[in-house]
Amino acid sequence: MFIGEYQHTIDNKGRVIMPSKFREDLGSNFIMTKGLDNCLFVYPMDEWIVLQEKLKSLPFTNRDARAFVRFFFAGATECTLDKQGRILIPGNLREHAKLEKDATIIGVATRIELWSNEEWANYNDDDSLSYDSIAEKMAELGI
DSSP states (O other), X not given: OEEEXXXXXXXXXXXXXXXXXXXXXXXXXXXXXXXXXXXXXXXXXXXXXXXXXXHHTSXXXXXXXXXXXXXXXXXXXXXXXXTTSEEEOOHHXXXXXXXXXXXXXEEEETEEEEEEHHHHXXXXXXXXXXXXXXXXXXXXXXX
16 A cells, blocks of 8 residues: 655656655556646556556446546556666656656555645645545545
């Protein structure tokens, strides 16, 4: 399980160090794709396969389903860690997440998210995302 928040710097080649606590669970090959809220999602292969099957089962006759599947798969790339524990973030994904120099890497249970520090700060400053209001909404979902 991926948990925690880490700050790292992106080098001039577009590489970032993956936190050591994430590396073992991530595995040797994994998938990075465009995420929601202007971040990147990183999935271990086993989690990607589960998600891929769910997305493949969406009705292709539904316009929103087609758009979401396109968004998710078109931005996806298979990645590996180098010997220093770094991953190369492709330019199109860095652009999507507004990643330039500093990154926040967070664990979100089954996936990892990469955020620009600025986008992560903006996300956390959003008044509509207070813990109390989120908790109330989760109660409606039975959590």
